[in-house]
Amino acid sequence: MRAPGRIVFEDVSKFYGEVLGVNKVSLDLPPGVTSLVGPNGSGKTTLMNLMTGLIRPSRGRVTILGLSHRDPEALFARVGYCTQFDSFPRRVTGRSFVEGWLQLHGAPRAHTSGLAAEALERVGMTEAADRRVAGYSKGMRQRVRLAQALSHRPEVLVLDEPLNGLDPMARAESLALFQALGREGLHVIVSSHILHEVDRVSDHVVLLSHGYVVAEGQIHGVRTEVTDHPMQILVRSPQPHLLASRLFAAPHVVEVKVHPDGNGLLVRTRDASAFHTLLNRTVLEAGIDLEAVAPADDDVNAVYQYLIGSETEAV
Amino acid sequence: MSTDAPSNTALGPGGGAQAGRGALRLRQVVAVARLELGRALKGWRSLWLVFLAFAPCAVITAHALHDEHGSVHEETLVLAGIVQFFYLRFAIFFGCLGIFVGSVRGEVVERTLHYAFLAPLRREVLVAGKFLAAAATSVLLFGGGVFASFTAMYAHFPAGREFALSGGALRHLGAYLLVTTLACLGYGAVFLALSLVFRNPIVPSITVLLWETISGALPVWLKHLSVTFYLKPLLPVEMPVEGFSGLFTIVAEPTPPWLAVSGLVAFVGLVLAFACWRIRGMEVSYSTD
Numbered sequence: 155m156r157a158p159g160r161i162v163f164e165d166v167s168k169f170y171g172e173v174l175g176v177n178k179v180s181l182d183l184p185p186g187v188t189s190l191v192g193p194n195g196s197g198k199t200t201l202m203n204l205m206t207g208l209i210r211p212s213r214g215r216v217t218i219l220g221l222s223h224r225d226p227e228a229l230f231a232r233v234g235y236c237t238q239f240d241s242f243p244r245r246v247t248g249r250s251f252v253e254g255w256l257q258l259h260g261a262p263r264a265h266t267s268g269l270a271a272e273a274l275e276r277v278g279m280t281e282a283a284d285r286r287v288a289g290y291s292k293g294m295r296q297r298v299r300l301a302q303a304l305s306h307r308p309e310v311l312v313l314d315e316p317l318n319g320l321d322p323m324a325r326a327e328s329l330a331l332f333q334a335l336g337r338e339g340l341h342v343i344v345s346s347h348i349l350h351e352v353d354r355v356s357d358h359v360v361l362l363s364h365g366y367v368v369a370e371g372q373i374h375g376v377r378t379e380v381t382d383h384p385m386q387i388l389v390r391s392p393q394p395h396l397l398a399s400r401l402f403a404a405p406h407v408v409e410v411k412v413h414p415d416g417n418g419l420l421v422r423t424r425d426a427s428a429f430h431t432l433l434n435r436t437v438l439e440a441g442i443d444l445e446a447v448a449p450a451d452d453d454v455n456a457v458y459q460y461l462i463g464s465e466t467e468a469v
Numbered sequence: 470m471s472t473d474a475p476s477n478t479a480l481g482p483g484g485g486a487q488a489g490r491g492a493l494r495l496r497q498v499v500a501v502a503r504l505e506l507g508r509a510l511k512g513w514r515s516l517w518l519v520f521l522a523f524a525p526c527a528v529i530t531a532h533a534l535h536d537e538h539g540s541v542h543e544e545t546l547v548l549a550g551i552v553q554f555f556y557l558r559f560a561i562f563f564g565c566l567g568i569f570v571g572s573v574r575g576e577v578v579e580r581t582l583h584y585a586f587l588a589p590l591r592r593e594v595l596v597a598g599k600f601l602a603a604a605a606t607s608v609l610l611f612g613g614g615v616f617a618s619f620t621a622m623y624a625h626f627p628a629g630r631e632f633a634l635s636g637g638a639l640r641h642l643g644a645y646l647l648v649t650t651l652a653c654l655g656y657g658a659v660f661l662a663l664s665l666v667f668r669n670p671i672v673p674s675i676t677v678l679l680w681e682t683i684s685g686a687l688p689v690w691l692k693h694l695s696v697t698f699y700l701k702p703l704l705p706v707e708m709p710v711e712g713f714s715g716l717f718t719i720v721a722e723p724t725p726p727w728l729a730v731s732g733l734v735a736f737v738g739l740v741l742a743f744a745c746w747r748i749r750g751m752e753v754s755y756s757t758d
Contacts, residue, residue: 226590
């Protein structure tokens with residue numbers, strides 16, 4: 155089945171000899187920012203390499219926008235991949251590296267120069283573009299590889315641990331860039347083991363462990379599916395004790411704690427929907443002031459901890 | 470970093486050109502070759518090739534400084550020996566081993582091959598571009614070396630200069646350059662293919678060297694699988710087969726030159742087709758290379 159606008163894995167497995175890379179992965183990724191999250195060795199890079207044909211599945215099929223690696227001319231005109239390999243051809247400058255790669259597309263030099271300049275500007279590397287890559291810091295090398303991956307304005311951008319080596323400012327800028335690209339309608343596939351960073355920009359997450367997809371979807375939806383762990387909800391109110399006494403009676407509420415700052419509650423419930431109904435009714439009946447209600451643990455980190463538990467190395 | 474969206478005018482499939490696929494692929498072959506030439510010729514790592522290609526010229530020049538009365542017959546035999554034994558058996562073989570194996574395996578070692586694999590070009594185009602660049606490098610180097618040796622051999626004495634400008638000597642030179650070119654193409658194709666089959670192509674390359682060495686003693690149908698089989702009929706000067714050197718001298722059936730050239734070109738085509746088939750299934754997994 156060809157899916158023109160999506161990235162599709164159909165029962166994909168990859169074995170390196172007897173070692174499992176990924177097993178029985180079926181995914182259908184929509185446009186937007188998708189994060190592949192998991193500890194080292196969970197299969198993130200394998201999935202990305204499978205997507206781009208750097209490695210071939212032992213079983214199953216991968217298509218990007220309906221295209222497979224068998225048609226590289228069409229596929230890589232629409233896909234950019236920034237790998238984890240921190241290596242460059244000898245003696246290149248940032249600009250010659252990006253321009254040289256663009257020339258492989260068969261486009262005239264005048265055109266490739268403009269695209270390279272645009273990509274380098276986008277990643278904030280214009281000033282250092284004519285210096286040798288060998289003299290760059292790790293963060294600069296990372297940014298130049300990112301410029302190369304997006305220089306031909308791909309529709310799908312695959313980024314393997316793109317935040318590695320970046321300083322906090324550059325991380326924030328990169329995340330903003332990924333978010334902007336996602337809003338433009340691109341597929342931006344980002345892998346990371348730093349959960350809280352990708353959590354902020356992801357429209358979609360795929361949680362991986364030991365080569366298996368343990369959960370995928372929008373993070374809130376994934377959290378709702380985790381029924382073993384009651385959801386934690388933060389309720390901001392100047393009357394926390396009164397509110398706590400009313401809420402605790404409900405059977406689906408398993409824990410109510412007054413927030414350390416004394417201006418709210420942390421409630422754990424097995425049924426978030428029923429809790430919100432109860433909360434609405436309670437504040438109306440008792441005339442309690444309510445300032446804010448927000449989920450306290452439907453971020454990637456919490457979901458990952460619930461699903462994978464102590465075996466995760468993610469931070 | 471800027472989060473501003475650029476206008477959406479991507480290169481499009483394969484560069485977005487309206488030109489046909491053939492023209493596009495030709496441009497891509499040239500682009501690969503140009504990048505490859507830049508990679509191969511820069512830096513001190515390629516100096517050994519220059520030394521290898523021009524070492525005989527230096528030796529001949531040193532000899533010429535002390536001998537102003539050469540004999541055309543002797544010098545012609547010496548030059549034929551240099552071309553057959555040094556260039557064909559040693560310099561071109563090992564030079565091409567370094568150049569052609571390095572063009573793919575070198576990129577694996579440097580972990581840069583994935584950049585080409587992630588570009589919108591067929592891997593066959595990549596093979597063609599790399600082969601073209603490596604062939605140009607080796608032909609330029611060893612052709613230059615042979616030409617310089619020829620010049621140094623005859624330029625140091627009057628009879629030699631007279632002979633060098635005669636039709637006969639120029640035919641010799643043309644034949645040597647043709648043999649050098651074909652040897653570069655033949656060995657180059659073999660080494661390029663080997664680099665796509667073996668992680669460490671040194672052992673199979675030594676096997677190829679042994680094969681080429683004993684090919685003269687092989688049955689006719691096996692001789693067709695050696696590069697020197699096709700080159701021997703093109704050499705203008707027959708070397709005497711005697712003593713130890715006989716082991717390294719090919720005894721071939723007389724083959725018309727046109728058949729030798731077209732046979733080698735067909736051999737190169739077949740080996741390159743195999744290389745294209747190999748690279749199509751190649752995976753990038755540097756940790757295991």
